[in-house]
Amino acid sequence: MAYDDDNIFAKILRGEIPCDRLYEDDHVLAFRDINPQTPTHVLVIPKGAYVSFDDFSESASSEEIAGFVRASGKIARDLGLVEPGYRILSNHGADAHQEVPHFHLHLFGGKNLGRMIKPQDK
Ligand code: AMP
Numbered sequence: 001m002a003y004d005d006d007n008i009f010a011k012i013l014r015g016e017i018p019c020d021r022l023y024e025d026d027h028v029l030a031f032r033d034i035n036p037q038t039p040t041h042v043l044v045i046p047k048g049a050y051v052s053f054d055d056f057s058e059s060a061s062s063e064e065i066a067g068f069v070r071a072s073g074k075i076a077r078d079l080g081l082v083e084p085g086y087r088i089l090s091n092h093g094a095d096a097h098q099e100v101p102h103f104h105l106h107l108f109g110g111k112n113l114g115r116m117i118k119p120q121d122k
Pocket residue numbers: 008017019032033034035036043090091097098099100101
């Protein structure tokens with residue numbers, strides 16, 4: 001799947017759309033989800049043009065991948081989520097209902113998140 005330069009996160013990265021920014025460095029931007037599913041719901045995105053985790057894991061440089069993982073952990077620590085706990089999740093493709101075709105990590109926290117998948121949903 002080719003990268004779509006008009007996706008909403010590409011527009012945020014270009015400064016064409018505002019975001020509630022929490023963190024930024026050379027490789028990473030993190031901002032609050034516009035429709036939070038939990039008290040804390042942050043999106044962490046690479047600045048490079050990657051469609052999804054599949055694309056990022058295959059094509060990003062080791063520096064980008066390391067920077068992304070380090071930044072994601074730091075953001076969770078800075079939000080005070082290490083002791084209570086948090087969940088990270090990334091949707092790839094149709095079965096996962098990925099909506100925005102720019103790789104992003106969801107960081108959820110701020111309440112007991114329950115089990116990852118309900119037994120009846122298996
Ligand atoms: P996904 O289904 O994994 O692609 O999730 C996309 C996420 O992006 C959803 O949780 C949306 O609420 C969120 N989102 C969409 N537009 C914006 C925006 N302009 N600012 C912040 N979050 C957004």
